[in-house]
Amino acid sequence: MDDFIAARSQMALSLGFHIIFSCIGMVMPFFMAVSHYKWLKTGEEVYKNLTKAWSKGVAIFFATGAVSGTMLSFELGLLWPKFMDHAGPIFGMPFSLEGTAFFIEAIALGFFLYGWNKLNRWFHWFTGMVVGVSGLASGILVVAANAWMNSPAGFDFVNGQYLNIDPIQAMFNKAWFTQALHMCLAAFTATGFAVAGVHALMILRNRNAYFHLKAFKIAAVFACIAALLQPLSGDISAKDVAKRQPAKLAAMEALYKTEKPAPLLVGGIVNEKDKTVTGAIKIPGALSFLAHGNFNAEVRGLDQIPENDHPPVAITHYAFQIMVGIGTLLLLISLIYFFILFKKKSLTEKRWLLKLFVFAIPLGYLALEAGWVVTEVGRQPWIIYGIMRTQDAVTPMPGITYSFYIFSAIYVSLSIIVTFLLYRQIKMVPVLYHKTDQLI
Amino acid sequence: MMKDVVITFLCMAILLYFLLGGADFGAGIIELFTSTKNRSRTRKTMYHAIGPVWEANHMWLIIAIVILFVGFPFIYTTMSVYLHIPLAIMLIGIIARGTAFVFRHYDAVKDDMQWLYNRIFRYSSFITALFLGIIAGSLISGHIDTQATDFYAAYISGWLNWFSVAVGFFTVALCGFLAAIYLIGETKEEHDKRRFIKKAELMNIAAVVFGAMVFMAAQRDQIPLIDWVFKSNVGLSAIILASLSLVLLWYLLIKGKTKILRVLAGFQVTMILLAISYAHFPNFIRLKSGNAISLLETAGPEKTIYSLGLALLLGSVLILPFLGYLFYKFQKKEE
Ligand code: HDD
Ligand code: HEM
Ligand code: HEM
Numbered sequence: 001m002d003d004f005i006a007a008r009s010q011m012a013l014s015l016g017f018h019i020i021f022s023c024i025g026m027v028m029p030f031f032m033a034v035s036h037y038k039w040l041k042t043g044e045e046v047y048k049n050l051t052k053a054w055s056k057g058v059a060i061f062f063a064t065g066a067v068s069g070t071m072l073s074f075e076l077g078l079l080w081p082k083f084m085d086h087a088g089p090i091f092g093m094p095f096s097l098e099g100t101a102f103f104i105e106a107i108a109l110g111f112f113l114y115g116w117n118k119l120n121r122w123f124h125w126f127t128g129m130v131v132g133v134s135g136l137a138s139g140i141l142v143v144a145a146n147a148w149m150n151s152p153a154g155f156d157f158v159n160g161q162y163l164n165i166d167p168i169q170a171m172f173n174k175a176w177f178t179q180a181l182h183m184c185l186a187a188f189t190a191t192g193f194a195v196a197g198v199h200a201l202m203i204l205r206n207r208n209a210y211f212h213l214k215a216f217k218i219a220a221v222f223a224c225i226a227a228l229l230q231p232l233s234g235d236i237s238a239k240d241v242a243k244r245q246p247a248k249l250a251a252m253e254a255l256y257k258t259e260k261p262a263p264l265l266v267g268g269i270v271n272e273k274d275k276t277v278t279g280a281i282k283i284p285g286a287l288s289f290l291a292h293g294n295f296n297a298e299v300r301g302l303d304q305i306p307e308n309d310h311p312p313v314a315i316t317h318y319a320f321q322i323m324v325g326i327g328t329l330l331l332l333i334s335l336i337y338f339f340i341l342f343k344k345k346s347l348t349e350k351r352w353l354l355k356l357f358v359f360a361i362p363l364g365y366l367a368l369e370a371g372w373v374v375t376e377v378g379r380q381p382w383i384i385y386g387i388m389r390t391q392d393a394v395t396p397m398p399g400i401t402y403s404f405y406i407f408s409a410i411y412v413s414l415s416i417i418v419t420f421l422l423y424r425q426i427k428m429v430p431v432l433y434h435k436t437d438q439l440i
Numbered sequence: 441m442m443k444d445v446v447i448t449f450l451c452m453a454i455l456l457y458f459l460l461g462g463a464d465f466g467a468g469i470i471e472l473f474t475s476t477k478n479r480s481r482t483r484k485t486m487y488h489a490i491g492p493v494w495e496a497n498h499m500w501l502i503i504a505i506v507i508l509f510v511g512f513p514f515i516y517t518t519m520s521v522y523l524h525i526p527l528a529i530m531l532i533g534i535i536a537r538g539t540a541f542v543f544r545h546y547d548a549v550k551d552d553m554q555w556l557y558n559r560i561f562r563y564s565s566f567i568t569a570l571f572l573g574i575i576a577g578s579l580i581s582g583h584i585d586t587q588a589t590d591f592y593a594a595y596i597s598g599w600l601n602w603f604s605v606a607v608g609f610f611t612v613a614l615c616g617f618l619a620a621i622y623l624i625g626e627t628k629e630e631h632d633k634r635r636f637i638k639k640a641e642l643m644n645i646a647a648v649v650f651g652a653m654v655f656m657a658a659q660r661d662q663i664p665l666i667d668w669v670f671k672s673n674v675g676l677s678a679i680i681l682a683s684l685s686l687v688l689l690w691y692l693l694i695k696g697k698t699k700i701l702r703v704l705a706g707f708q709v710t711m712i713l714l715a716i717s718y719a720h721f722p723n724f725i726r727l728k729s730g731n732a733i734s735l736l737e738t739a740g741p742e743k744t745i746y747s748l749g750l751a752l753l754l755g756s757v758l759i760l761p762f763l764g765y766l767f768y769k770f771q772k773k774e775e
Binding site for chain 2: 056059060063064066067068069070071073074076077078081082084085086088089090092093095096097098099100102103104106107108110111115118119165166167168395396397398399403406410414417421424425428
């Protein structure tokens with residue numbers, strides 16, 4: 001492995017790791033707030049236990065998210081110093097605001113976790129909400145920074161110089177809104193399905209079914225609403241990409257030749273050498289519609305883009321297929337779920353539905369990671385789209401390969417420990433929540 | 441004007457990270473030097489003391505880093521390139537101790553895994569503080585060589601030198617001292633109190649010894665540390681104030697006053713930092729070539745600094761009252 005590939009892999013690994021924890025940190029506070037609210041309103045003990053059980057899980061994830069995020073803010077410089085030299089002052093605005101949001105989040109979390117029986121009940125509830133809102137805000141802000149890499153704005157690039165820098169304009173670049181919207185929905189979809197699935201599993205095993213049913217319902221509603229909206233927002237994103245990054249769109253669809261009208265490919269194997277796709281199902285005109293809202297529009301293929309500006313096609317294409325495939329599946333599950341809710345059928349009797357949710361535990365996160373692969377790999381070979389190449393940004397220090405191995409080992413061990421802790425947490429629910437007041 | 445605001449915030453964030461984060465690492469260091477039979481008591485006291493504010497403490501590092509990469513990208517990237525290795529080791533330490541701290545508390549089953557978490561927490565606290573000190577030492581050591589052509593000169597000797605390592609151990613002792621003083625005020629048990637006082641004494645002695653070694657190493661590596669500290673009025677007054685406050689601290693300790701101690705300990709460490717850094721401020725990194733990278737000269741474009749300053753001011757209006765209330769609330773409950 002050469003150092004450049006190692007640096008890219010290390011960055012991808014760190015981000016892919018961090019995003020899981022940050023999504024949980026963004027979404028779980030809202031689930032807890034609902035459960036907490038129900039406890040305050042109804043006084044039903046089960047909601048208090050649920051809030052506490054969730055908050056213990058969240059504390060574990062939050063710490064892991066915080067340290068992996070700290071890692072990232074150094075890693076940008078450790079791996080991409082020449083990028084940060086120029087980009088820092090331009091896309092830094094969201095990061096500096098994000099600092100504030102994190103800080104508020106961390107303080108509010110301190111109040112929330114340690115505030116049981118110490119604070120006014122509603123103030124305590126409010127601190128939980130603050131955790132959620134500031135988490136969401138920081139997510140949106142970082143995504144705005146990433147969007148700037150896709151759609152640079154807020155400076156003039158003259159003879160290799162970055163002039164007339166305007167950080168505000170850079171933050172509100174053309175891609176920030178579509179990306180942030182899609183990302184927030186993805187966080188709710190992924191975390192919602194994962195949480196609902198775990199509780200569905202417990203219901204199926206008939207362990208504390210009442211407790212888990214309450215938990216399931218809260219998570220499932222959030223997840224399913226988000227999953228209904230996700231394809232709509234994805235469609236907006238696709239149209240946006242078609243406009244601002246035609247190379248990425250072409251790679252997503254493995255569209256080697258410009259076509260009018262262009263078909264949508266489902267499945268298929270990409271051969272990067274021959275520039276062909278075999279075995280795909282073609283839906284005539286669908287890509288033209290997706291990209292430009294018109295079944296007859298022309299879609300630019302990779303043939304119109306210089307060879308050395310092509311992103312890796314196979315990875316981008318497969319990742320896109322995975323995301324859209326899962327998105328469609330989750331949409332179907334959501335429709336079934338709402339149909340059953342609407343019919344007022346009892347959930348515990350519909351074991352197949354619960355099984356479906358168990359099956360969906362990892363799917364949301366898979367789609368989320370795949371979506372980021374589309375965005376990030378599809379941007380290659382640029383680190384700042386059209387301005388700076390990734391290759392020119394990498395650190396001059398040799399030996400990054402070792403750093404990649406070490407950090408991979410750390411992330412793998414952390415994932416194992418966190419999974420193990422979560423497993424224990426769930427297994428201990430019956431023991432811990434019999435006598436409820438011993439918890440902090 | 442905004443530049444000054446931003447630099448003030450940067451210095452504050454670094455200082456607070458040294459004090460609060462330092463006390464936090466120190467807690468792990470104290471635990472490392474505690475006999476096995478007292479460890480679980482130390483751990484309990486510590487958890488009560490730093491649990492609620494732990495997240496907030498480590499935010500200062502992130503604030504400092506964000507200010508650096510937004511406002512002073514040249515400093516940030518120079519550090520990232522030439523101090524890559526110690527930064528990476530410090531990060532591993534931060535990851536390990538942060539997660540171990542939380543895991544050991546939130547693991548639903550308390551079994552042999554606790555042994556592992558404790559080990560990791562103690563050793564990584566030590567490593568993190570050591571490398572934090574090494575990095576700080578390297579910045580002012582003048583060993584960083586941006587023109588080097590071979591691996592060793594460019595990426596190793598900048599931080600692996602007598603001076604930086606001595607500063608590293610000095611930092612470890614200071615962190616331990618801060619934590620011991622902090623913990624004295626957190627316990628009611630006479631027995632524990634005496635134990636922490638012992639630890640504070642020990643760390644104080646260690647700090648003096650390592651402090652002397654820092655001066656010796658500076659002499660050896662031809663770093664004008666003595667001039668910075670003793671030939672400038674500010675440096676000299678800071679050192680005198682630090683010494684006086686140390687005397688006062690031990691006097692009050694004998695008198696049995698415990699809460700005021702931590703203010704004095706914090707003041708003392710602040711003065712030490714001031715003494716070391718004042719003479720070459722606003723230079724942030726001293727280079728082997730004899731040049732230095734200055735905060736004032738390498739600040740980012742005006743609009744960036746302006747919006748960064750605005751964001752920081754806005755942030756502190758939102759944050760400080762909230763943070764103050766957090767500290768207040770969880771102090772009060774102890775009484
Ligand atoms: C639960 C996760 C999830 C699901 C079900 C979907 N997506 Fe997605 N998608 C993401 C999670 C995601 C993401 C990880 O959040 C990305 C990466 C960057 C971003 O802004 O969102 C993303 C990016 C992304 C992009 C690239 C945006 C860019 O580069 O600016 C497009 C075009 C789509 N998505 C389109 C879709 C479509 C048409 C879907 C139809 C079902 C879909 N996504 C479902
Ligand atoms: C958290 C979700 C994210 C994931 C999973 C993700 C994933 C990835 C992947 C897979 C790569 C490697 C691409 C390649 O080299 O082929 C990459 C590169 C990179 N990403 Fe992201 N990304 C995320 C968000 C962000 C954000 C928010 C930023 C910055 C603000 C960012 C900055 C970078 C940088 C600087 C690189 C290295 C340069 C490059 O390869 O272009 N990423 N990311
Ligand atoms: C799309 C990508 C990202 C999203 C949605 C995201 C979101 C979040 C959220 C919600 C948190 C709160 C901690 C938690 O709840 O676990 C967090 C933590 C953090 N993130 Fe990210 N992040 C992303 C990428 C990045 C990148 C690229 C960086 C650095 C350059 C970064 C830096 C941090 C830091 C420093 C923390 C710790 C803050 C704390 O202590 O609370 N994040 N992130």
